[in-house]
Amino acid sequence: MAAIGIAVLMTATVGFGASLATTTTLANIGGDDNVAVPAAQANISALVWTEKVATDGVIEIDTITFTVTNEDGGAAHTFNVCAVLEGPVGVYAPTVGSAPQCTSTASILASATEAGVVITFTTSVDVSDLVDISFSIEETA
Numbered sequence: 001m002a003a004i005g006i007a008v009l010m011t012a013t014v015g016f017g018a019s020l021a022t023t024t025t026l027a028n029i030g031g032d033d034n035v036a037v038p039a040a041q042a043n044i045s046a047l048v049w050t051e052k053v054a055t056d057g058v059i060e061i062d063t064i065t066f067t068v069t070n071e072d073g074g075a076a077h078t079f080n081v082c083a084v085l086e087g088p089v090g091v092y093a094p095t096v097g098s099a100p101q102c103t104s105t106a107s108i109l110a111s112a113t114e115a116g117v118v119i120t121f122t123t124s125v126d127v128s129d130l131v132d133i134s135f136s137i138e139e140t141a
Contacts, residue, residue, distance in 0.1 A: 040139040041072040042079050042108075046115065051127055060124035061085060064133070067115045070108040078141045079105045081117065085125045086132040093123040104140065 050063035070077050082102040085093040094101055101119050108114050 040079060040137045041070065041077065042137050042139065043069050043071060044081065044135055044137065045069065047133075049133075052124070054124065059127045061121070061127055061130060062124040063118060063120045065116060065118050067113050068105050068108065068117050068137070069113040070110060073111045076107045076109045076112075077139050078107050080138045080140050081105070081119070082136045083119045083121075084134045085121060085130065086134070087125040087129040088131065091125070091129070093121045093125045095123060100136075107141070 044066050046065075046067040048065045049061045050065065051059050051061055054060045064083055066081075068079055068081060070079075080102055081104075082100040084100060087093065090096075101121050103117060103119050105114050105117055
């Protein structure tokens with residue numbers, strides 16, 4: 001029985017290109033030798049979602065409107081904002097594996113805001129199934 005276990009272990013390690021002598025190393029994510037990614041100097045506020053009645057009579061969310069504020073007091077920036085709607089367990093809009101729904105702002109002056117920024121979802125989520133809304137924001141210029 002031990003010989004079978006060793007044979008399986010050797011086959012698995014050789015099959016994956018490793019050897020029994022491969023040393024493990026720690027990932028340096030967040031370490032001093034990793035590239036730092038600065039946080040975007042912005043925030044999202046005044047979030048409003050648009051509800052519509054679908055053809056089957058269910059009320060759905062398909063558009064989110066919000067305000068982006070440039071918190072950098074010294075320079076203008078543009079931002080790329082993405083959002084994901086989470087419905088019931090395992091259901092997302094856009095669907096898992098597809099590109100996120102995003103939009104880019106115009107150049108926002110230092111300490112200024114851009115109101116009426118809109119993200120429209122190609123896949124709607126029923127209002128009664130909405131669990132979470134997640135945003136990401138990236139400073140692009």
